[in-house]
């Protein structure tokens with residue numbers, strides 16, 4: 001184990017300036033390649049690494065979409081490598097902001113701007129801690145693969161997905177990975193902070209439903225109207241009561257919450273236990289069942305013409321390990337005679353909440369916050385972990401931040417006035433440094 005890792009003072013200072021600089025480099029991802037791209041941020045990251053003697057490689061998943069990867073050799077070459085991933089892009093900043101979204105202003109002990117939590121602060125945590133270790137001459141226990149990716153906010157096609165397909169050699173011997181979304185605190189009581197570590201993700205199934213029927217005049221008796229067939233299928237899907245199914249990670253979380261709060265867990269009706277999670281209930285509540293929401297409908301072009309076809313789009317999210325179960329149910333709801341065409345299918349992810357890496361996560365948080373209780377959870381969305389999972393890498397969401405009780409963290413993600421307390425960043429740097437020393 002490396003010595004002298006307690007001296008994180010300069011990482012604590014640097015994490016603020018690096019987050020600030022990254023926010024000022026606009027990397028908005030509009031999802032259609034019209035944004036500024038990640039070149040500026042990638043260049044900045046490359047220079048921060050080079051300054052402390054770390055060589056990195058830059059990959060353009062598409063022109064202007066830059067990814068940076070670096071490997072730091074560990075003291076135990078036999079140990080599997082740990083990937084630390086963060087994305088450089090951000091979602092568009094719309095709405096009225098108190099401080100301009102790309103200003104990186106510090107006001108009221110907070111750092112403001114798009115990316116303050118999702119996730120330029122996470123990238124800055126890695127950079128600040130690694131730079132300090134390099135300056136102090138500390139080698140990690142195992143090889144570290146640092147990834148700063150493009151395009152996460154639009155499905156990672158030019159980022160992590162591209163890297164695992166086109167730069168596979170970078171992932172040689174990588175067995176585990178940490179990235180967003182996890183390690184943040186939720187204040188349950190003054191003397192009890194919950195820290196959520198992501199150990200699973202739901203899968204994504206964006207589906208088009210196509211129906212065709214017999215075209216005809218709107219004044220006549222219709223025998224096979226595509227609009228009616230699509231409307232019926234959409235209504236069946238939208239009204240479907242998906243059964244509650246507690247997957248391993250969710251069950252573990254709810255059992256622990258039940259124990260902490262004294263609210264009994266009814267596995268068929270876990271709503272009461274979920275409600276104890278306050279502002280996080282909207283995230284956790286989406287992980288006890290599949291969901292399928294109709295989001296788009298189109299048919300027809302003239303009032304008195306029965307169209308030959310009609311279409312709908314469904315945003316489906318399936319539970320880890322239950323993709324087939326979800327698709328079978330959807331097929332049943334859609335019924336015969338309509339066609340299901342997948343727009344996007346992205347895998348679910350789940351790993352067990354145990355092992356040395358989980359121990360390192362727990363110990364590093366407890367060392368900085370003895371009032372912590374560390375719990376696994378399932379993310380209802382997706383991250384770059386979906387790409388790494390394809391290589392058999394165990395993925396966790398762990399980008400530590402201790403948050404004040406009155407901050408609704410979940411609403412800051414992609415929200416207006418994204419911001420992060422400076423003390424949260426500093427806490428994150430201390431915890432991450434301790435984590436790496438044990439990982």
Ligand SMILES: [Zn+2]
Pocket residue numbers: 087118119152180
């Ligand atoms: Zn993110």
